[in-house]
Amino acid sequence: MRIVYNRIIPFGPRFLAINLFGIIFAKGECDSVTINHEMIHTDQMKELCYVFFYLLYVIEWAARFVIYRDYMKAYRRISFETEAYAHQDDMNYIKDRKHFAFLRYIRIKK
Numbered sequence: 001m002r003i004v005y006n007r008i009i010p011f012g013p014r015f016l017a018i019n020l021f022g023i024i025f026a027k028g029e030c031d032s033v034t035i036n037h038e039m040i041h042t043d044q045m046k047e048l049c050y051v052f053f054y055l056l057y058v059i060e061w062a063a064r065f066v067i068y069r070d071y072m073k074a075y076r077r078i079s080f081e082t083e084a085y086a087h088q089d090d091m092n093y094i095k096d097r098k099h100f101a102f103l104r105y106i107r108i109k110k
């Protein structure tokens with residue numbers, strides 16, 4: 001996985017790294033957990049031909065923002081993020097991961 005270290009992307013102080021089309025842009029050193037998190041996103045992107053991943057990501061974030069009225073809570077509850085955060089510590093998850101596993105995390109919870 002390619003990592004581009006820079007001072008600008010991702011925008012905002014709360015985020016250390018972002019995965020854009022399989023390339024990680026990071027403002028600081030990425031540990032193995034962060035890299036694993038982003039690798040899970042790369043798998044999700046590939047399943048959705050990249051474009052549909054970003055489209056669904058934005059739609060799901062917007063829908064959850066309407067529900068929760070909190071942009072960070074909406075972000076953390078996006079099914080793609082919920083799956084990645086749930087398994088980022090499991091370094092074997094990628095090789096055992098079922099296709100479209102993020103669908104299991106779509107449910108709405110308070």
Ligand SMILES: [Zn+2]
Pocket residue numbers: 037041080081084
């Ligand atoms: Zn993520």
